[in-house]
Amino acid sequence: MARNKFNVDEELETEFNWSHYKRIGAYIKPYKKALFITLLIILTANVAGMLGPFFTKIAIDEIIPDKNIPLLIGLSILFLLSLVVIGICMRYRIQWITRIGQNILKDMRLDIFQHLQKLPFSYFDNRPHGKILIRVVNYINTLSDLLSNGLINLISDIISVIITLIFMFAIDAKLTLYSLALLPVLGILVWVIKNMQRKAYQVLSNKQSNMNAYIHESISGIKITQSFAREDENYEIFDEVSNETRTSWMKAVSIQFLLWPGVQNISVLTTSLIYFVGIRQIGVDVSTGTLVAFIGYVNNFWNPVINMGNFYNALITASAYLERIFETLDVEPDIKDNPKAIQMPTIKGNVTFDDVSFRYEEGKNILNDVSFHINAGESIALVGPTGAGKSTIINLLSRFYDVNEGCVKIDDIDVRDVTLKSLRSQMGVMLQDTFVFSGTILDNIRYGKLDATEDEIITAAKIVRAHDFIKDLKDGYHTVVEERGSTLSAGQRQLISFARALLANPKILILDEATSSIDTKTEELLQEGIAELLKGRTSFIIAHRLSTIKNSSQIFYVDGGRIAEKGTHEELMAKKGLYYRLYQSQYDLLKVM
Numbered sequence: 001m002a003r004n005k006f007n008v009d010e011e012l013e014t015e016f017n018w019s020h021y022k023r024i025g026a027y028i029k030p031y032k033k034a035l036f037i038t039l040l041i042i043l044t045a046n047v048a049g050m051l052g053p054f055f056t057k058i059a060i061d062e063i064i065p066d067k068n069i070p071l072l073i074g075l076s077i078l079f080l081l082s083l084v085v086i087g088i089c090m091r092y093r094i095q096w097i098t099r100i101g102q103n104i105l106k107d108m109r110l111d112i113f114q115h116l117q118k119l120p121f122s123y124f125d126n127r128p129h130g131k132i133l134i135r136v137v138n139y140i141n142t143l144s145d146l147l148s149n150g151l152i153n154l155i156s157d158i159i160s161v162i163i164t165l166i167f168m169f170a171i172d173a174k175l176t177l178y179s180l181a182l183l184p185v186l187g188i189l190v191w192v193i194k195n196m197q198r199k200a201y202q203v204l205s206n207k208q209s210n211m212n213a214y215i216h217e218s219i220s221g222i223k224i225t226q227s228f229a230r231e232d233e234n235y236e237i238f239d240e241v242s243n244e245t246r247t248s249w250m251k252a253v254s255i256q257f258l259l260w261p262g263v264q265n266i267s268v269l270t271t272s273l274i275y276f277v278g279i280r281q282i283g284v285d286v287s288t289g290t291l292v293a294f295i296g297y298v299n300n301f302w303n304p305v306i307n308m309g310n311f312y313n314a315l316i317t318a319s320a321y322l323e324r325i326f327e328t329l330d331v332e333p334d335i336k337d338n339p340k341a342i343q344m345p346t347i348k349g350n351v352t353f354d355d356v357s358f359r360y361e362e363g364k365n366i367l368n369d370v371s372f373h374i375n376a377g378e379s380i381a382l383v384g385p386t387g388a389g390k391s392t393i394i395n396l397l398s399r400f401y402d403v404n405e406g407c408v409k410i411d412d413i414d415v416r417d418v419t420l421k422s423l424r425s426q427m428g429v430m431l432q433d434t435f436v437f438s439g440t441i442l443d444n445i446r447y448g449k450l451d452a453t454e455d456e457i458i459t460a461a462k463i464v465r466a467h468d469f470i471k472d473l474k475d476g477y478h479t480v481v482e483e484r485g486s487t488l489s490a491g492q493r494q495l496i497s498f499a500r501a502l503l504a505n506p507k508i509l510i511l512d513e514a515t516s517s518i519d520t521k522t523e524e525l526l527q528e529g530i531a532e533l534l535k536g537r538t539s540f541i542i543a544h545r546l547s548t549i550k551n552s553s554q555i556f557y558v559d560g561g562r563i564a565e566k567g568t569h570e571e572l573m574a575k576k577g578l579y580y581r582l583y584q585s586q587y588d589l590l591k592v593m
């Protein structure tokens, strides 16, 4: 998929089709037993509900003319009992329906969340995160009513219609046929509205997604917005996307609500027809009691039919959201374990890049024929201009992307031949953009090793010089930090992520601009910690501050997607090439400062 912007509608890859219903069925299947119990409850309520008109018929046609008071009292008690049964059934019906519906939604949400976790970086690179978020939260929520009330109501309505028809046919077959005369008109109405409604909801789901993406983007970029005083411009953009949502919503709803008055009118016309036919005795011969009971049944018949119309409506609406949910679930992670993948043995740390070429997008190579070999335990520094491809090299090592040509090997094993989990769990990556999760400092460091004790965590924090600032925080290690760590400084976040990496005890360590936000004094102290951290591991360090990488076993100068120079600091300085010039320029800068 091409890169998408918040205001560009996403193209739909597969429209909703019958196979999607099958997939919904798979979500419903685990709750078969609960559904069956619910159906029994509904069935009981329905049969009890049918008794009312039947009792009325007997009372009007037989008991009242005979003035049989004891029988009338008996019938009234039975009627009362039937209402009690209905009341009890209703209570349990609602309880079971809600439980089943919410369980189905939870399963769906878990599936989509689990799937998202497996998707490669490229999936997230290509779309605004707000458009992903809306699928997991809002789109699934829109199904809530359909899968809880809607589904059970549908079954209950079908049962209701069948039972009512049985009662109606038993009382008078001809009158029943009159009651069904307008059903085909309803069928035509539903058919005509269906396609218009579906298209309208597809447009609406796109506009909602765009609005969500813009809100997400605006919140993430709020600091930049306020620093550049762009609030008014953002307000105008939001006004526009929000307006588009409103317009498409109005259109979708106006189409959706064509059905409801249609069904209502047909049901009223049917009742009039029955009265007309019954009173005029056109082709039928019915008593007043039968006619009154019949009108009760006609209502019993049309109410569930109206509900079924509404369910169909809701289904069409939901299909616009379901197709997006299934589309996400159908994205095949292109970085995944190959079927013959083995567990990565304990990594020693030899790394080989063999003629590696790589591109994020077709037609624009980022790395060209990169080859190198590193022995276990060496520390490699990657330096070079911005955008040269340094981070890309390490992204390939952790297999966040797959190479287009050549191969990346660790201990002579191609990284594509081992499971991702066994590979990544032995590597520690500290990215430029350190992430702190909401929770305590302790939880955040423990992310590197879930079973670490508090003592282990404190020891790790001491080694990387994080302990000093943590102990001064309000609640020390138990201080709660917000998502992204907005209450911490950038340098403090980096120190926490250092402690996290140390705790994970990785065999290969990757530090991508990991010390860029730490002041020079703390960095000097940290260097000792880092030296500790690097002992016995292969490490890749990307750093713009060259003072931090002078002691590396080898320095690679990356330029234009190639390794232009490699050697130790002394060798490269003696060569007086690109590295030398870069080093000199930083040195000169320091002198000026």
Ligand SMILES: Nc1ncnc2c1ncn2[C@@H]1O[C@H](COP(=O)(O)OP(=O)(O)OP(=O)(O)O)[C@@H](O)[C@H]1O
Residues within 6 Å of the ligand: 125, 360, 361, 366, 384, 385, 386, 387, 388, 389, 390, 391, 392, 393
């Ligand atoms: N996800 C991506 N999709 C498309 N292009 C990308 C992506 N990530 C990086 N690039 C491009 O790849 C090139 C190399 O990027 P990379 O991040 O490897 O550079 P770098 O040497 O680490 O730069 P810096 O020192 O600024 O971090 C850049 O031109 C960048 O625009």
